Amino acid sequence: MSKDETVFKEEVQKLEPNALVISVQLAEALVGYLKTKPMAEVEALVNAIVQSPSVTVNQEAQEETKE
Secondary structure (H helix, E strand, O other): OOHHHHHHHHHHHHOOOOOOOOOHHHHHHHHHHHOOOOHHHHHHHHHHHHHOOOOOOOHHHHHHHHO
């Protein structure tokens, strides 16, 4: 693991568990952007996401945000 990957991993681990819901359009834009980046940078991001705390979003929480 490179120094950048280690630093990024440590920063992610400091964050409190949280959730981020994004649209399909934003996800597609992110994929398009990441295609322009070196594979090492993309792998560092993917690894950080995989190692971040997982969350569960249930229907009740989604309905509350609509009100």
